[in-house]
Amino acid sequence: MPPKRTAPTLNDVAQAAGVSTATVSRCLNSPDQVIGTTREKVMKAVRLLGYSPHFGARALAAKRTNTIGAIIPTMENAIFARGLQAFQEELRSRGYTLLVASSSYRTDIEEEQIRSLVSRGADGLLLIGHVRGPSIYHFLETQDVPALVAWTYDKTKALPSIGFDNRKSMRALAEKVVEMGHRRIAVISAAMAANDRARSRVQGVRDAMTAAGLDAENLPIIETTYGIDQGAQAFDRLMGAPVPPTAVICGNDVLAVGAIKQARVLGLDVPGDVSVTGFDDIELATIVEPALTTVHVPHRDMGARAARMLIDIVERKSTSKAVELNADIRFRESLSPPSAWTEDAAGPVS
């Protein structure tokens, strides 16, 4: 059995180069403090031994890690994946490393991940939404780790945030739907319990209906998990009602695409028989046929700006508050006024 080789340490390098550990450390961290000739000696030893600093030891001795942690609900959702990629690129360009964890939309797992990332020395945290237990805020405070909330804008909360106003944006879209003449509206939403974005969006629909004098109380809503198939199922149930809706407003594009797919199965024309709208404007939205009318969210821009904001907070350059980004409607084919036929069926005439 070969002797269990153990990774080379600063000490090994120092010995190989015939200098002290302090000098090696300086070579690595502030090279200009050490003279050229010794620096070369040291660097050669570093290369020769394949030395790599022990992060833990460094974090222990210094007090910074240049690490940012991010916890997103899931990596499978394209909207987070995109924003996160931009977030990480921006971090990297500023000398920070990103640690990612995912919570599967569960607050208990999120809390566990927050603790894990903090104990790993994250200098700052990126979180999604404002729904979580109060104990974790206390924890973040005692640990003195700043956090930034993304994908939502809410200036009433304690944590700084960057994103858009989900409620306002969805309200704007719903108003268009109402303006076009739709009266029988239904909603397919992501599960709202641990998801304030979903909640706000539904609230936005209600706002628009109430403003138009419609009955927001009895708005049919189906909550479901994230996925095309889930959207399809929900749509199926909705259209099976005695008096089906003429417009189905979906909480995100993936659910909307599922709805459109199911419409095809049911032999329904979109938007002729029923209109469908989404939210997020992911690539899928322009691929599906008919293309989806949806709310465009600037994911990459949000990710990059979140990175800059968080670094500024970490480095105490600023104490940011909430930053609002615009999310505007993209009109495409999936939304149109209700057809005369369905309109008639809706009225008391027939």
Add this chain to the structure above:
Amino acid sequence: MPPKRTAPTLNDVAQAAGVSTATVSRCLNSPDQVIGTTREKVMKAVRLLGYSPHFGARALAAKRTNTIGAIIPTMENAIFARGLQAFQEELRSRGYTLLVASSSYRTDIEEEQIRSLVSRGADGLLLIGHVRGPSIYHFLETQDVPALVAWTYDKTKALPSIGFDNRKSMRALAEKVVEMGHRRIAVISAAMAANDRARSRVQGVRDAMTAAGLDAENLPIIETTYGIDQGAQAFDRLMGAPVPPTAVICGNDVLAVGAIKQARVLGLDVPGDVSVTGFDDIELATIVEPALTTVHVPHRDMGARAARMLIDIVERKSTSKAVELNADIRFRESLSPPSAWTEDAAGPVS
């Protein structure tokens, strides 16, 4: 100015509970070694102070981190996102934490990230593909960090791998294309320089052509970066040739969807005027119209199995070699025999 509060340490907890640091440590790591009454005292202090262990210190003193690192080309690509999500879920269920980094398809960045993850104490690494400089393998060896390659199967390489045979799978698909009667075939591929999966897939197309006695040498190939628009542009160039292809084989689904989109713009019918195929079988493949004929890759299964394999290696339970997964063809509408019209135009008859 408030006194800069610093996070509580083991020592603080020990003092608050009136015990030694050793006891607190034991409470946290092997609770059954300490008697109930003291354990409660300690735990209360832990909660009270909001104590959280310092990961770096722990990694320094113990020698394990229960952390696995993964470096993927990009998080924006749905195929990696899916597999990675499964990978992380499996790791979590086995008590490991996942650290993710992305390389933007660049070997130099990948090397940097490998070093970073290793110095952070990753017990093992998940890598994509076999293309990287030799120095990094030496590094992994001296650091004694095991690595597993995923998304590709290659038993000739030193590192263990889990995935499918890209060349063989693409060859199978290309053979079907040839069998249907296509003679003028073109390829849209991801950049091949730092991507052995892309290379193998193109090789697979060549294999099929050669086997059928076609001229694989002059196979038109356009290399491009990942993205729907890039696929569309490449398709545009391909169809602008004096003698356009009757079948366009794409290296992945995203490029293929771009091709189909562009076909619509050009007024070409798929598959009537030109057939298009993909690779990966992501959700997009069934959404696009016509639905994409493609190679199905079991992403989630691969991710989960990769996790189990890697943990086994890390814990020295096994010394795994290459594991091959099946990737089978999904026939959908985007592929059909070439139409008589195009066939005529191709032949010497007209």
Add this chain to the structure above:
DNA sequence: TTGTAAGCGTTATCAA
């Protein structure tokens, strides 16, 4: 410009 040496917060070995 370089070296010495005192921590940093844990874990683990030994004694008690």
Add this chain to the structure above:
DNA sequence: TTGATAACGCTTACAA
């Protein structure tokens, strides 16, 4: 069952 105490690998005054 608990407590001292010596690592662990690195950074950073402070000295030389």
